[in-house]
Amino acid sequence: xxxxxxxxxxxxxxxxxxxxxxxxxxxxxxxxxxxxxxxxxxxxxxxxxxxxxxxxxxxxxxxxxxxxxxxxxxxxxxxxxxxxxxxxxxxxxxxxxxxxxxxxxxxxxxxxxxxxxxxxxxxxxxxxxxxxxxxxxxxxxxxxxxxxxxxxxxxxxxxxxxxxxxxxxxxxxxxxxxxxxxxxxxxxxxxxxxxxxxxxxxxxxxxxxxxxxxxxxxxxxxxxxxxxxxxxxxxxxxxxxxxxxxxxxxxxxxxxxxxxxxxxxxxxxxxxxxxxxxxxxxxxxxxxxxxxxxxxxxxxxxxxxxxxxxxxxxxxxxxxxxxxxxxxxxxxxxxxxxxxxxxxxxxxxxxxxxxxxxxxxxxxxxxxxxxxxxxxxxxxxxxxxxxxxxxxxxxxxxxxxxxxxxxxxxxxxxxxxxxxxxxxxxxxxxxxxxxxxxxxxxxxxxxxxxxxxxxxxxxxxxxxxxxxxxxxxxxxxxxxxxxxxxxxxxxxxxxxxxxxxxxxxxxxxxxxxxxxxxxxxxxxxxxxxxxxxxxxxxxxxxxxxxxxxxxxxxxxxxxxxxxxxxxxxxxxxxxxxxxxxxxxxxxxxxxxxxxxxxxxxxxxx
Numbered sequence: 141x142x143x144x145x146x147x148x149x150x151x152x153x154x155x156x157x158x159x160x161x162x163x164x165x166x167x168x169x170x171x172x173x174x175x176x177x178x179x180x181x182x183x184x185x186x187x188x189x190x191x192x193x194x195x196x197x198x199x200x201x202x203x204x205x206x207x208x209x210x211x212x213x214x215x216x217x218x219x220x221x222x223x224x225x226x227x228x229x230x231x232x233x234x235x236x237x238x239x240x241x242x243x244x245x246x247x248x249x250x251x252x253x254x255x256x257x258x259x260x261x262x263x264x265x266x267x268x269x270x271x272x273x274x275x276x277x278x279x280x281x282x283x284x285x286x287x288x289x290x291x292x293x294x295x296x297x298x299x300x301x302x303x304x305x306x307x308x309x310x311x312x313x314x315x316x317x318x319x320x321x322x323x324x325x326x327x328x329x330x331x332x333x334x335x336x337x338x339x340x341x342x343x344x345x346x347x348x349x350x351x352x353x354x355x356x357x358x359x360x361x362x363x364x365x366x367x368x369x370x371x372x373x374x375x376x377x378x379x380x381x382x383x384x385x386x387x388x389x390x391x392x393x394x395x396x397x398x399x400x401x402x403x404x405x406x407x408x409x410x411x412x413x414x415x416x417x418x419x420x421x422x423x424x425x426x427x428x429x430x431x432x433x434x435x436x437x438x439x440x441x442x443x444x445x446x447x448x449x450x451x452x453x454x455x456x457x458x459x460x461x462x463x464x465x466x467x468x469x470x471x472x473x474x475x476x477x478x479x480x481x482x483x484x485x486x487x488x489x490x491x492x493x494x495x496x497x498x499x500x501x502x503x504x505x506x507x508x509x510x511x512x513x514x515x516x517x518x519x520x521x522x523x524x525x526x527x528x529x530x531x532x533x534x535x536x537x538x539x540x541x542x543x544x545x546x547x548x549x550x551x552x553x554x555x556x557x558x559x560x561x562x563x564x565x566x567x568x569x570x571x572x573x574x575x576x577x578x579x580x581x582x583x584x585x586x587x588x589x590x591x592x593x594x595x596x597x598x599x600x601x602x603x604x605x606x607x608x609x610x611x612x613x614x615x616x617x618x619x620x621x622x623x624x625x626x627x628x629x630x631x632x633x634x635x636x637x638x639x640x641x642x643x644x645x646x647x648x649x650x651x652x653x654x655x656x657x658x659x660x661x662x663x664x665x666x667x668x669x670x671x672x673x674x675x676x677x678x679x680x681x682x683x684x685x686x687x688x689x690x691x692x693x694x695x696x697x698x699x700x701x702x703x704x705x706x707x708x709x710x711x712x713x714x715x716x717x718x719x720x721x722x723x724x725x726x727x728x729x730x731x732x733x734x735x736x737x738x739x740x741x742x743x744x745x
Contacts, residue, residue, distance in 0.1 A: 193739055194218050194319040195697055197496070197531070198285075198308070201400035202744075203489040206289045209309035209336075210399045214483070214496050216311055218739075219323030220330065223303055226740045227296035230281055235294035285742045301330050310339040310376070310398040314498025315410060315480040316349035325354055328363050331372040337365060341376040341397045343405050345479050351375070378405050390526060394486050402486045406514050409506045410480040410499045411547020477508045478547060484517065484527075493521055494529040494745055499697060502553035503560075505542050511557055519564035522691060523572060528745040531737075533697035537711045548697070551715040555723075555730075558688065562730050565687040686724075686731020694743060695736045709736040 194217030204210035213219065224233070278290035289307075291299040304327065311324050324340070331338050340350065355362045355369065362369035382393025382404035394402035480498035487493070495518055503509030521527035535548035549557070695716075698709045716734045723729050735743075 189702065190700060191322075192218065192221065193700075194322075196222060196320075196323060199401065199485060199494070199496075201487045201489060203487070204400045206307065207399060208306055211303070211307045211309065212398045212401050212485070213308050213311045213324075214485075215314055215320040215498070216324035216327070217319040217322055220300055220304055220327045221323070222739060223300040224296050226285055227291075227299050229284060231279075231291070231294065231296040231299060233296050235298070285740065304330055305334050308338070309336075310341050312397060312403060312483060312485075313340060313342040313346050313350070313481075314483070314496075315478070316346050316353070317499070320498065321350065321354070325360050328360075328372055331363070334372075337372055337374040339374055339376050339397070341378055341403070343380055343407065343479075343481050344377045345407075346481065347375045347377050378403065380405060380407055390491060390521075390524070391486065391488075394484075396488070400488050402488060404484045404486075404517075405481045406483075406510070406517070408480050408482050408498065408500045408510050408514060409508045409547070410478040411501050411545070412507055413476040413478060477506075480547075482514045484521070491526060492745055493527045494531065495527060496531040497533060497696075499533055499535075499547060500549065501545060501547040502549060502557060504553065504556060505545065512560060515557070515561040515564055518561060519568050522561075522565050522688065523568035528690065529692045529694060529743065530732075531694045531696050534695045534712050534716075535697050535699045537708060538715050548699075551712055551719060555716065555719040558693070558730050558732065559723075559728075562687040562728075569687075684727070684729065684731075686729035689731035691732045692743070692745075693732045693734050695734065698736065712736060 195215045196218040197214040199212045199214055200206075200210050276292070276294070278292050280290045281287050286303070289303075292302060293299045313324070314320060328338075340347070342350075351364065351366065354360050355364050355373070363372040365371040365374045376397065378395055383395055384393050386392070387394050387402075391402070394404050396402045480500055482495060482497045482500070485494050485496060495514070497514075500511065503511045518527055518530070532554065533549055534551060534554050536545070536550050538550050538552050540550050545553075695709070695712060698707075698712060701708050713734060713736045720730055720734070737743075
């Protein structure tokens with residue numbers, strides 16, 4: 141049943157019970173949502189060329205329970221108009237006038253004089269004071285992306301502005317291209333009735349570009365709180381790789397951007413500068429530095445290749461803060477590269493994370509390959525059960541040649557990037573298994589009274605041989621009884637004494653709920669939790685699920701061909717599944733789930 145577009149579309153016997161009619165419609169469309177800690181809904185899932193469906197997402201922690209300032213907007217090519225379109229499924233676009241007045245019925249002069257008399261004025265005032273007009277009851281949606289949110293108005297337009305003003309607190313921008321920013325700039329006209337300025341959070345190169353080229357009183361009024369602006373927008377400049385002085389354990393480096401959510405951003409490459417002909421700004425201009433604009437930098441191709449994909453991610457985070465060219469020696473060949481950002485978004489309550497990419501090109505064709513730094517960080521999080529969703533672009537299908545990628549991905553390149561991630565996840569889990577094995581070995585040895593030096597040569601070197609018996613007793617005291625297994629069963633991830641890890645809360649449901657309850661969770665580095673695994677023979681898995689099992693890869697930024705036939709997203713999904721099937725036949729499946737995003741949908745993690 142389609143939603144009413146106006147009062148005329150509502151049956152006459154229901155016009156006096158509009159709230160009841162709405163409630164009937166919501167109950168009709170009610171559905172059961174998965175319980176989760178993070179939710180994301182695309183307002184615009186495409187990459188153009190149609191301006192009504194470009195990149196824009198709303199992210200929130202479900203633990204915030206729709207509180208004020210609890211929604212994070214990730215990019216805003218489409219924003220307010222898309223929220224209106226979503227709410228039109230539940231509200232009329234324009235609500236009827238609650239106090240209609242005919243233009244033909246004008247008050248007489250006697251009525252005007254009576255209304256203006258002091259007696260009537262006092263009487264009217266006193267009546268108004270005694271019986272104020274009650275506010276209309278709020279409508280709570282029971283289905284859709286905004287299920288559970290109380291809306292105070294009757295129309296989709298008014299309620300959409302309510303969401304933007306009261307609930308969206310921060311705009312997290314990946315890069316300053318118009319298809320990721322235009323909605324935010326235009327929607328600033330709705331920011332004036334708010335209690336605090338809207339926050340625009342981004343890496344410094346994005347903030348500089350927006351401040352210089354958008355809010356400059358030429359392209360758009362200076363509505364920021366800098367350079368004597370109006371003050372409707374304030375900037376939050378994030379540190380690339382995270383602020384390592386903040387947080388601890390797996391939350392280290394994350395910076396809070398709105399209630400319940402924190403982020404960590406890494407630079408990625410979005411192709412070379414389109415206005416850089418070969419031979420003109422290639423080698424010569426690249427050595428001197430880019431002059432193409434604040435969001436374009438000169439990077440070293442050779443230096444980036446020197447960074448190994450297996451480098452420690454925290455070292456990589458620090459090295460990458462000044463650009464990839466700082467990670468090696470002075471470049472021999474440089475060219476202006478367009479910067480973009482990949483953000484890890486973390487729910488403070490559960491510790492769950494999603495990874496959201498801006499526009500990105502494959503490392504295999506990039507002049508400044510930087511995706512491997514992001515994948516290294518992601519591999520650690522996947523192996524520890526923290527990262528469950530990856531939002532990444534795939535603008536074209538495989539018919540697009542590499543020469544015309546324009547800084548984007550195709551299915552063949554996305555699969556190659558995910559293979560890099562899968563390999564890193566395998567390496568992380570092997571490291572964890574080896575560490576857990578060494579710990580089980582020394583613990584098992586002490587239980588049976590084996591040799592004293594199982595805690596390592598460093599401990600033995602600090603003590604004399606004459607104190608061997610005392611050293612054994614001290615070592616036994618250092619091992620908690622709860623961590624001494626009777627049989628060499630696999631040890632859960634959360635008991636590994638890693639200084640950079642931590643045990644999730646029960647809300648995260650990783651340490652206390654079996655892996656089959658939450659798909660994709662691994663209780664050990666190499667296998668799902670099982671109470672029957674005792675021998676090496678039972679560890680062998682004939683059909684491996686893939687390193688990325690339990691991770692959903694949400695495809696975004698699909699560029700519409702605007703041609704007859706099925707949408708491009710259909711062929712992209714088909715090609716991705718074909719590539720995955722080929723890898724499965726070779727015994728190297730990725731194991732992830734592919735989903736092509738659509739505007740207005742919700743994803744729960």
